[in-house]
Each structure stands twice: as structure tokens, then as C-alpha cells.
Amino acid sequence: MGVLKKQIAVLAGDGIGPEVCREAIKVLEAIGERFGHAFTFNHQLMGACAIEASGTPLPEHTLEACLEADAILMGAIGDPKYDNDPTAKVRPEQGLLRLRKSLGLFANIRPVTAYQVLLQHSPLKNDRIEGADMLFFRELTGGIYFGEKGRNADGSAYDHCTYSREEISRIAHLAFQSAEGRRHKLTLVDKANVLETSRLWREVVKEIAPAYPSVVVEYLFVDNAAMQLILNPRQFDVILTENMFGDILSDEASVIAGSLGLLPSASVGVHTALFEPIHGSYPQAAGKGIANPIATILSAAMLLEHFALKQEAELVREAVQHALDNKILTPELNSKAPYTTEQVGSFIACYVKEGA
Amino acid sequence: MGVLKKQIAVLAGDGIGPEVCREAIKVLEAIGERFGHAFTFNHQLMGACAIEASGTPLPEHTLEACLEADAILMGAIGDPKYDNDPTAKVRPEQGLLRLRKSLGLFANIRPVTAYQVLLQHSPLKNDRIEGADMLFFRELTGGIYFGEKGRNADGSAYDHCTYSREEISRIAHLAFQSAEGRRHKLTLVDKANVLETSRLWREVVKEIAPAYPSVVVEYLFVDNAAMQLILNPRQFDVILTENMFGDILSDEASVIAGSLGLLPSASVGVHTALFEPIHGSYPQAAGKGIANPIATILSAAMLLEHFALKQEAELVREAVQHALDNKILTPELNSKAPYTTEQVGSFIACYVKEGA
Ligand SMILES: [Mg+2]
Ligand SMILES: [Mg+2]
Structure with a gap:
């Protein structure tokens, strides 16, 4: 497989979304560097952040960027202030529902794997x-x-x-x-x-x-x-x-499986495909450096597979397994000697670039 | 609370339903004997057995008996031959849905309790x-x-x-x-x-x-x-x-909770109340003496509570706890030295009549 040019729309979203997306992009850039692919990232607003900025959870501009992109990487959306208000007319989730419908994303695909190292957490x-x-x-x-x-x-x-x-x-x-x-x-x-x-x-x-x-x-x-x-x-x-x-x-x-923080997903459909962790936006964890970026990084691996970059996807999974084996993990999986979101992402990106 | 006269409609149903109902009735009769209450039992068909006998899962006669009764004790209904036939026009479950609607049973109440002795089975x-x-x-x-x-x-x-x-x-x-x-x-x-x-x-x-x-x-x-x-x-x-x-x-x-065989339920409503175990009709276990009658017996305890017979209900629960403590249990909870459906029921009924 030769060198690829791909444009990826990034919908980092709310809460911990931006933090975990940052690490997944770091890993994709490491893949690009190692294999000579040119990934460009087009950041757009969706969810509560988009409601705040423009009054609508899925601005036209965001939808257009998604339709033009070769694939979409998403973080997480949602804010509790909309959840508990039954009278709210505009909700972050409407953006996601509309995006799925507009992009024709008719199938959500989720692997659930019981990682050996996580059995104790199940x-x-x-x-x-x-x-x-x-x-x-x-x-x-x-x-x-x-x-x-x-x-x-x-x-x-x-x-x-x-x-x-x-x-x-x-x-x-x-x-x-x-x-x-x-x-x-x-x-x-x-x-x-x-x-x-x-x-x-x-x-x-x-x-x-x-x-x-x-x-x-x-x-x-x-x-x-x-x-x-x-x-x-x-x-x-x-x-x-x-x-x-x-x-x-x-x-x-x-x-x-023992941790939501490890599970990726793909939504495929008529026009394009979207990759996102299955976890939510955990606003209470935002900005603390404790969010687990692995689910988003494994979603990026599914994205690479969607581009038919099998070897690249396998290398990302191998790097994640290396982090698991070495307990380079955020607090919920390693309470004694925890690493930050950024450290976990960098460890995996570094393995991708240079090997163990 | 003085002596009561109560009529109980019994819908034993399909599969293991009749076996587990038999034991619950045995326990209710033991309560009647000990406390001097007069319970009478009116057996009626519902479910697959009713379809076989009369072509309909809920015959008029059964519905009338339920409406006349002070409470209803049910076993279980259903047969796999109807489940896997999407074209079947008559289904055992239709009987249950119609019964709930006709009796106005709008609330299903289910306790889920983690019994200490069953933790290993959870x-x-x-x-x-x-x-x-x-x-x-x-x-x-x-x-x-x-x-x-x-x-x-x-x-x-x-x-x-x-x-x-x-x-x-x-x-x-x-x-x-x-x-x-x-x-x-x-x-x-x-x-x-x-x-x-x-x-x-x-x-x-x-x-x-x-x-x-x-x-x-x-x-x-x-x-x-x-x-x-x-x-x-x-x-x-x-x-x-x-x-x-x-x-x-x-x-x-x-x-x-570790065993479906232990969990009772009540359905209460406008006209009457119905008591049944939450488990299904397990046709493959029918007639083998391996069905756990405790869920149906605990449903009978909820029925006694519905009659405001609190002391009686407590005694049934105490007797069940006594069976659990002494491992007088059917094979799924006691594979080494199992008791039969009938033995478990008799042990509990005996405790109810005479104490430990
Ligand atoms: Mg969900
Ligand atoms: Mg059910």
C-alpha cells in the first residue's frame, strides 16, 4: 500500500472529548510520519459546544466538513444540563442523531473484547x-x-x-x-x-x-x-x-469487559464512516488529565482499517497492548501509579513511531 | 388477624409451571393449617396448555375465575414451538398480555435480593x-x-x-x-x-x-x-x-442475584393481584423433579402479604431461608447433593407447619 492523502474531520465535542481526540490525532500523526501518509485534520464543533457557539448542536458548516472528509473522528458529546431539563428544545444528542441520519450511518459496529490484563476490573x-x-x-x-x-x-x-x-x-x-x-x-x-x-x-x-x-x-x-x-x-x-x-x-x-475506556466503535453508512469511543463526555473529568484515551486511539485504528491500512491499524493495536502490558494507564485502571491522558497517548504514539 | 377464607385461582401453565405451583400450594396449605385459614384453590388453564385444550391461550372461563378470585397464583407459560414461528397467529404470551390488561394489572413488582448463600452462584x-x-x-x-x-x-x-x-x-x-x-x-x-x-x-x-x-x-x-x-x-x-x-x-x-429460581413477583392492579415466579416454563426441565420451587413459594409469600397476613408471609420467608441455610436445594444450586422439587417444597411446608 503506497502513501495516502486523507482528510479527517474531527468532532472533538464536549467534556473529555477534546482531550482524548488530541491523543488519537497524535497517534495518527505518528502513523503518518512512520509510513509517509499525509493526514490532515479539520476540526469542527458539534454537541453542547456547538449549541453554546451557534445555538445549534450540528451547524451546517460541520455537516459539510463531514461530507467532504474521507472519514470522521469523534470524541464525545453531551452535557448534564440538557439531560435533566425535559423542556429543553435544543439538545446535544440531536446533533448526533441528525449527523447519523445525514451521513447515512446506518450501522454501528462495536467490538467488546475481554482484555486479559483487565479481568480484575470486570x-x-x-x-x-x-x-x-x-x-x-x-x-x-x-x-x-x-x-x-x-x-x-x-x-x-x-x-x-x-x-x-x-x-x-x-x-x-x-x-x-x-x-x-x-x-x-x-x-x-x-x-x-x-x-x-x-x-x-x-x-x-x-x-x-x-x-x-x-x-x-x-x-x-x-x-x-x-x-x-x-x-x-x-x-x-x-x-x-x-x-x-x-x-x-x-x-x-x-x-x-472491565473498562469503557478501552472500547472503540465505527459507524458506517452510505456516504462515509465515523469513528468514536463508546464512552460519554464525562464533564466532571474534563481538563483533569485523567481521561483514558485508549478507546479513541483504538477507534483511530478502526479508521485506519477503513482506509485499508491494515498494517498501520495492527501497529496501533500492538502499541495499545504494549501500554496495557506495561500498565501505562490512567487512574481508573492503575490507581497506584497512574499516568495522565497525555502520557498514555505519548507512550502509544512513541511506540508507533519507533517501536518498543 | 383472625381466620380468613380466601379463594385463589391457580394458573399452573406450561413446562415446569404445574410442578412449582404444586409446592407453593403445599406451603399455603401448611399456612392455612397452622393459622386456621381456609384457602381454596381453583385450577384453570392458560398458555400453551390452554391453546392445546381449547385453541385460545386465555379461555373465557379462566378469565372469569381470575376475576372472581381473591388473588391469582401463576406458574409459568410458554412453549418454544410458538417462539420460533413468526407466522404463528396464536401464542401463549398473548394470554398473559390479555390477562394483565383484563385484570388491570398495571404494576409488576419484583424484588431482587442477593442471598448470602448464593453469592458464589452470581x-x-x-x-x-x-x-x-x-x-x-x-x-x-x-x-x-x-x-x-x-x-x-x-x-x-x-x-x-x-x-x-x-x-x-x-x-x-x-x-x-x-x-x-x-x-x-x-x-x-x-x-x-x-x-x-x-x-x-x-x-x-x-x-x-x-x-x-x-x-x-x-x-x-x-x-x-x-x-x-x-x-x-x-x-x-x-x-x-x-x-x-x-x-x-x-x-x-x-x-x-445468582438464581432466577429464587425470585418472586407480584402484579397488582385495579381488580385483583397476581403472583408468579419470574422464571420461564423451561419445558426441557418439565417432569424431571429438578425445577426450583422457591421462587413460586416466595411469590405465595407476597400473596399472603397482599392478604395482610404479615406474620404468615414472614414465616414462609423464614422457612425458605432455613432451606437455603441447610442446602435443601435443587440441582442448579446444589449439584453435589441435590433435592427434588417435591423434597424442597415439603421441607419448607414442614417448617411452616411445625417450625425447625
Ligand atoms: Mg448508549
Ligand atoms: Mg422478560
């Missing part, structure tokens, strides 16, 4: 979590989060959930293809004993399954899935589910 | 789960499970979620009252940053809260709640939530 007993390695495919632009919503004249509220066959089949194909390259198991999570949209998910997945004869398909109700993730997380390989179930279950699964 | 590390003691109030007759559902002409599917102020406030009052008698904390779980129905839940709970000044109210998004239940289950006292979130989260919470 709330699960080690023999339950050890070896767990699953990959979520969460539908991201349909379902109840994007449905019609409002109030009726009698004061009641409503939210409508809708799914089309096309919305289901395009992400189902991605999930099946991924399962073919993994352990050949796909679990569809739904509530087909009650919901009509879930029954459509099952129908479409059953229609598609014969095209992937090496993949074994299992069906699990969402309440049972919430239990099975804790009881026996090793049973899962690829998990496919709709938007809200994926929101709940992928968050649940993430904590069993 | 998937969570003992220091996480030890001391956890929470009580779920799940709304049971509204939301997306009961909304309009169907297919559009373009082949897409839809499910509508609606909540009225009245549906929210009646269960919120029950939850606040319960929190007043416990540790004075109520957590509302919703998705108010995205869903309009969730914003209505927050509004109504905020309006009601001042009437219960001793109760501290917290608000948690459902995806965060799915994480917090595993990360720190001790933080919860009373949890209030809508129907589907409650379905998912109360099932998730139940496995952290």
Missing part, C-alpha cells in the same frame, strides 16, 4: 468473562429513536417505531459478512413474541441466511439477551439488533 | 453483588407492547408506544409509597434525551415527587441503567420504569 467473575469476544451490529438510523413522536390532545405522549425490509437487510448483510470472517455465528436479538417490527427482523434475517451457509443463526429475545450477556458472554460472536435494543445491550456488554 | 464478583437489594416497579399494561402494530403497504412494520399521564402517575405513586418504607430512594429509568414518552414519565414523576419529601429521586437513561446494574447494583433501592425497559432491566438484574 464486575464479572473472571471465569465468566475470560475469552469473551463479541461484535455488535446495531442499526443506527431507524426504529423508535427516529420515529414520529409528540403529544396528543389528551396530554399523552407517543413514539412510533418503524422498520423497512431495506433498513434491516443492509445491516444484516454486513453482519453476516463479518460473521463469515469470525466464528461463524450470528445472534439476532429481537422481541418477536410481542413486536411486529421484531417479527419483520426475523423474517428478513431468515430470508438472507441461506446466502451465508457457513453462518449459524440464533434468535434471542431482548430480555433473555440482557441475561445471557452476563451469564455466559463467551457464547456470542456477532450480535445483530435494532437501534434501541443495540443501545441498551451494547452498553451492558461494554461494562463486562 | 456471575458478578461477590464484592459487587453483596448486599444488593432492589425493588422494581415495571409498568405492565402500556407502552409499545400494547400499542397499535402492523404492516404498511410498502412491507414495513410498525409498533406504536403511547403513555398517558394517568398510566404513569398510578404506578409512580405505588413506587414512591414503597420507597418511603425502604431506603427512601427512587430511580426513574427512561430515555428522556430521545423519547417523548420518556419525557412525559419525567414530567409526571417530577410533579409527584414533592408529595413524598423523604424520597430522593434519581433519573437514569436506560442504557446507563443497564450498565449501572452490573457495575454497582447496591446503589439501587426502588427502580421505576416503563413496560419494555422494565422487561429488559428486571431480567438483567435477576441474574446478578
